[in-house]
Every structure is written in structure tokens, then in C-alpha cells.
Amino acid sequence: MSGLILNRRRLLRLGAVGAGSLALAGCDQFDFLVDRNDPTRNFLERANDLTYAAQRALVGQQAMAKEFAETEIRQGQKPNGSTDPRQNSEIYRKLIAGDWSDYRLKITGLVETEMSYTLAELRNMPSRTQITRHDCVEGWSCIAKWTGVPLGRLLDAAKVKPTARFVVFQCYDALGGGLAGPQPYYESCDLIDAFHPQTIAAFGLNGQALPVENGAPIRIRNERALGYKQPKYVHTIELVESFSRFGLGQGGYWEDRGYDWYGGI
Amino acid sequence: MATDVMDDGSAEPATAPPPGAKGPLVYRQSIFTRVTHWVWAVAMFFLLLSGLQIWNAHPVLYIGQQSGFEFENSILEIGAENTPDGPRGFTTLFGQKFDTTGLLGMSTLNGQPNYVGFPSWATIPSVRDLATGRVVHFFFAWILVATLAVWLLASLVNRHLWRDIILKPRDLRDLPRDIWDHLRFRFEHRRRYSPLQKLAYFIVLVGLFPLIILTGLAMSPGMNAAWPWQIEIFGGRQTARTIHFVAMMGFVIFFVVHVAMVVLAGPLNELRSMVTGWYRVSPGMENDK
Numbered sequence: 001m002s003g004l005i006l007n008r009r010r011l012l013r014l015g016a017v018g019a020g021s022l023a024l025a026g027c028d029q030f031d032f033l034v035d036r037n038d039p040t041r042n043f044l045e046r047a048n049d050l051t052y053a054a055q056r057a058l059v060g061q062q063a064m065a066k067e068f069a070e071t072e073i074r075q076g077q078k079p080n081g082s083t084d085p086r087q088n089s090e091i092y093r094k095l096i097a098g099d100w101s102d103y104r105l106k107i108t109g110l111v112e113t114e115m116s117y118t119l120a121e122l123r124n125m126p127s128r129t130q131i132t133r134h135d136c137v138e139g140w141s142c143i144a145k146w147t148g149v150p151l152g153r154l155l156d157a158a159k160v161k162p163t164a165r166f167v168v169f170q171c172y173d174a175l176g177g178g179l180a181g182p183q184p185y186y187e188s189c190d191l192i193d194a195f196h197p198q199t200i201a202a203f204g205l206n207g208q209a210l211p212v213e214n215g216a217p218i219r220i221r222n223e224r225a226l227g228y229k230q231p232k233y234v235h236t237i238e239l240v241e242s243f244s245r246f247g248l249g250q251g252g253y254w255e256d257r258g259y260d261w262y263g264g265i
Numbered sequence: 266m267a268t269d270v271m272d273d274g275s276a277e278p279a280t281a282p283p284p285g286a287k288g289p290l291v292y293r294q295s296i297f298t299r300v301t302h303w304v305w306a307v308a309m310f311f312l313l314l315s316g317l318q319i320w321n322a323h324p325v326l327y328i329g330q331q332s333g334f335e336f337e338n339s340i341l342e343i344g345a346e347n348t349p350d351g352p353r354g355f356t357t358l359f360g361q362k363f364d365t366t367g368l369l370g371m372s373t374l375n376g377q378p379n380y381v382g383f384p385s386w387a388t389i390p391s392v393r394d395l396a397t398g399r400v401v402h403f404f405f406a407w408i409l410v411a412t413l414a415v416w417l418l419a420s421l422v423n424r425h426l427w428r429d430i431i432l433k434p435r436d437l438r439d440l441p442r443d444i445w446d447h448l449r450f451r452f453e454h455r456r457r458y459s460p461l462q463k464l465a466y467f468i469v470l471v472g473l474f475p476l477i478i479l480t481g482l483a484m485s486p487g488m489n490a491a492w493p494w495q496i497e498i499f500g501g502r503q504t505a506r507t508i509h510f511v512a513m514m515g516f517v518i519f520f521v522v523h524v525a526m527v528v529l530a531g532p533l534n535e536l537r538s539m540v541t542g543w544y545r546v547s548p549g550m551e552n553d554k
Binding site: 028030031033034041044045047048050051055058059060063064065066068072074075076078133135136137138139140141142143223224225226254257258259260262264265 | 314319320322323325327330331332333334335336385389390391392394395396397399400401403404406407482484485486487488489490491493496502503506
């Protein structure tokens with residue numbers, strides 16, 4: 001049975017294989033993928049289109065996100081990202097000072113009739129309340145109760161034109177630094193998510209008015225997607241054929257910084 | 266060399282092969298087994314290191330549907346904090362806190378302190394970049410799933426699954442003896458896998474692969490709407506995330522043992538069988554089923 005015994009040479013060889021795999025991992029040789037325009041990265045990103053197509057095929061258009069019982073609300077909704085647009089936005093400061101009386105939610109773009117709603121008008125419309133789980137792209141989850149007007153109702157009132165393919169949400173908050181300074185947050189989704197019964201323009205959180213840190217006065221809930229697809233501080237909802245003219249053209253603030261547009265996983 | 270000894274005209278019956286005797290080469294691994302093996306090896310490398318990058322975005326594991334920020338349901342947390350001796354890295358497992366400075370929570374990158382969960386050498390990319398980690402992870406997740414589908418189909422057709430992976434009553438009977446042989450580093454090179462090998466590959470192919478794919482999908486809010494039952498069988502999204510992490514550790518343990526066994530059992534012969542398909546069995550084992 002030669003060759004079957006553990007000897008010093010074999011142990012050395014074992015160590016060499018182990019060290020070799022560590023050295024391979026230890027290198028930063030895959031850091032070229034950080035470059036958002038790297039062709040290899042762009043090739044790998046095509047898997048996200050496959051994920052979007054697969055989930056659109058697999059997930060029924062009306063399939064609902066799980067809704068929870070009141071007893072599952074065990075904490076406040078964890079604020080993340082922008083938590084106070086007053087720092088950057090003079091307009092937002094004035095809106096708060098006026099108790100939102102000058103706030104208007106505008107529905108614009110590829111619609112038959114452009115619409116504009118005060119917060120009071122939105123609060124008086126038939127609303128939907130849902131206790132859902134917010135899943136952040138970072139990995140954490142938080143359960144909270146959201147109340148708002150179904151987005152589909154607002155879109156129907158404005159009558160979406162057949163050429164519209166996406167809904168773009170523009171926000172008061174801005175994030176990031178760098179040479180260009182903070183950039184305005186925006187998001188987008190397709191018409192399937194926009195007309196989904198659980199997609200709402202939320203003005204209430206856990207039975208209270210939506211707090212500033214969670215997106216006052218209006219935040220979009222898109223319950224079958226990750227947290228970055230739920231824009232806060234929304235002032236304009238625009239129906240578009242393409243979102244290429246917004247931001248850097250990828251369909252959202254985080255998408256412009258390398259995150260996938262679908263955000264369903 | 267071995268045949269010279271056999272041809273010495275001795276009247277002695279050849280009950281045991283002489284020392285140093287070589288058995289014949291047998292065709293052991295089909296093209297499907299070999300190709301899927303190496304595709305998995307590459308995919309799992311990228312999935313592991315990009316997965317640790319993703320995990321570093323929130324290096325805490327919880328039990329249940331949500332993450333306890335105002336209540337306690339975490340079982341593992343990696344982080345850094347200031348102490349009288351300066352910043353230190355900590356790992357808290359089931360309430361037990363360990364100082365893991367240098368490896369977990371606080372390590373170095375280009376000579377500077379780096380406050381991350383897993384150190385930069387264990388992540389792709391090496392710097393903190395959740396977006397890129399996700400791009401790499403989901404690409405290779407698709408490769409993993411597609412390769413598993415190819416392997417499953419081929420292994421059903423060529424009977425590899427039934428013959429080599431599914432444990433039979435005979436394998437279960439021989440398992441204790443095989444474990445005892447392995448503990449003594451005594452390996453026989455048979456045409457077929459030993460019971461312990463079958464068990465290891467069974468756990469990985471039929472257990473860990475489906476588990477890590479399903480727990481990965483259970484973290485998708487899109488899939489949660491499509492398959493509401495899926496997240497319930499794992500006991501909530503955060504539990505599914507924890508199981509995904511534990512399954513990852515199962516793969517790491519398997520990898521370490523797998524490579525150690527290859528080295529101990531004769532790396533050239535083992536590698537040849539997984540590259541060319543041909544494997545040299547121990548003398549007298551060529552007809553072993």
C-alpha cells in the first residue's frame with residue numbers, strides 16, 4: 001500500500017496547496033471589476049437581465065408580497081440612506097415649515113392629463129394599509145405598517161399613454177459628495193410593478209404620519225423589490241419611454257453607481 | 266515493474282500483490298462529471314469571495330423574519346469598536362464575544378486599518394463594494410444553477426447519480442469500516458467510490474447545493490411573492506440568510522477535506538481522473554463494482 005501513508009512530504013504538499021489557494025484569494029487581481037465601464041463587468045451584469053426576465057416569467061404580475069400581523073411590528077422602521085433632506089434642500093425646508101401646505105405630488109410625462117395633488121388630497125383618497133417586510137440590499141430586514149394611495153389609482157387618473165414603459169420617481173433628497181456635490185435621488189420601475197396592488201404612494205408609517213427620516217411626505221412602496229427601489233421624499237412621478245435622460249441614465253441613483261436596476265433579489 | 270515480479274514463474278498463488286505493484290488504468294469519470302466539476306470549482310470560488318463581500322455590507326446574522334435593531338435576535342455579529350487599547354475587531358457568536366483583531370472586524374489593507382467583517386483578502390473585490398460583489402455573485406449563481414441542471418440530467422441518464430452518489434444498503438453496511446480506514450489514512454483505490462466518498466458527494470450534491478440555492482432565492486423579495494411557501498420552510502428571511510451562510514461554511518469544510526483527501530490519496534492520479542477520466546486503481550481492484 002505504498003503512497004497511502006501520511007508522511008512529511010505529503011503534509012508539506014498539503015500545506016503548499018492550502019497556501020496556494022489562500023494566495024489566489026489574497027490577491028486583488030479581480031479589482032478591475034470595480035470599474036463600472038469594464039467590459040468584463042458589463043458582461044457579468046447581463047446575468048441581471050436574465051434574473052429580471054426569469055422573475056417576470058416566474059412571478060405572477062399580481063403575486064403579492066407577504067403581509068404580516070400587527071404583532072410582527074416589533075420596532076420602528078430603521079432609517080437608512082438620506083434621513084434629512086433639510087440639509088441640502090431649501091425647498092424641502094420651506095415645505096416642512098409650511099406643514100406641507102405647499103407640497104404637490106405631480107404626475108407628468110406620457111399621460112393624457114397631468115395631475116397634481118396636495119398631501120391633504122392624497123390622505124383623503126381611498127388608501128391601502130399593508131404590513132410588509134422591508135429588505136435592504138445590505139442584507140437586513142424590518143417589518144412595518146405602510147399606508148398610502150395605490151399608485152395604479154393615481155396613474156389611472158392621469159391616463160397613461162401607450163408609449164409609456166417606465167415610471168420615474170424624482171425626490172427632494174440628494175446623496176454623495178465628490179466634485180459634483182450631492183446628486184438628487186431618483187428611482188424607476190416598470191409598469192408591472194407600478195400597477196401592482198401593493199405599490200403605494202405612502203404617507204403613513206405604523207399608524208402615524210410618515211416621519212422625515214423615513215421619507216415624508218410621500219414615499220413609494222414597491223414591495224417586491226429591495227429597499228433602494230422605494231424612493232423617499234418623492235415630488236414628481238413621470239411616465240417615460242426611456243429613463244436614459246435622468247441622472248447617469250441607469251434608472252436610479254444607486255443604479256448609476258453600479259447596482260442592478262430590477263432590484264428583485 | 267509490477268508485472269516483472271508477477272512473471273517470475275513462482276508457483277505461489279498471487280493472493281496479494283507484491284509491494285509497489287501498479288493496478289491498471291480504468292475509465293472512471295465521464296465528460297459530464299469532469300466538466301461540471303471544474304465549472305463548479307471556479308463558480309464556487311467566485312461565489313464564496315463575492316458572498317463574503319456582500320455579507321460585509323451588514324455583518325450580522327439573525328433568526329426570524331426581520332433584523333432586531335430594537336430587540337435581540339442575532340446569533341453572529343462581526344464589528345469593531347474603540348477600547349482603552351485603541352480600536353479592536355470583535356466577533357460575537359451566541360452572545361460570546363471574541364477579540365478577532367487582524368482577521369474579523371478589523372484587519373489591514375495596504376498597511377492601513379480596515380474596519381470590515383471579513384478581511385480584504387477574502388473578498389471580491391478586495392475593497393468594500395457591495396454593487397460589484399452582487400454583480401459577480403449573481404453571475405456565478407446562474408452558472409452554478411445551470412451546471413447543476415446539466416449534471417443532474419447527465420447523471421440521471423448515465424446512471425452516475427444512482428451508481429456513485431446514492432448510498433445503497435451495502436454502502437451503509439461498509440460505512441463504519443470505511444470511516445475506520447480513512448482515520449488510519451488507509452485508502453483503497455477502487456473503480457467505484459468508497460461509502461464515505463459517496464456520502465460526502467451525496468451531502469454536497471443532493472444536500473448543500475439545493476439548500477444554498479433555495480436559501481439564496483428565499484432572500485429575493487421577488488421570489489418571496491412567487492413562492493410564499495419557500496421562505497416559510499426556512500422560518501423567515503433572516504433565518505434563510507443565516508442558513509445560506511451556514512451552508513457556505515459547509516462548502517468550505519467540504520473543500521478543505523476534499524483537497525486534503527486528494528493530496529493524501531495521490532494527487533496526480535486523482536487529478537488525472539478528474540481531467541482525463543482515467544484513474545489507476547489498486548491491483549486487484551479493476552473488476553471491483
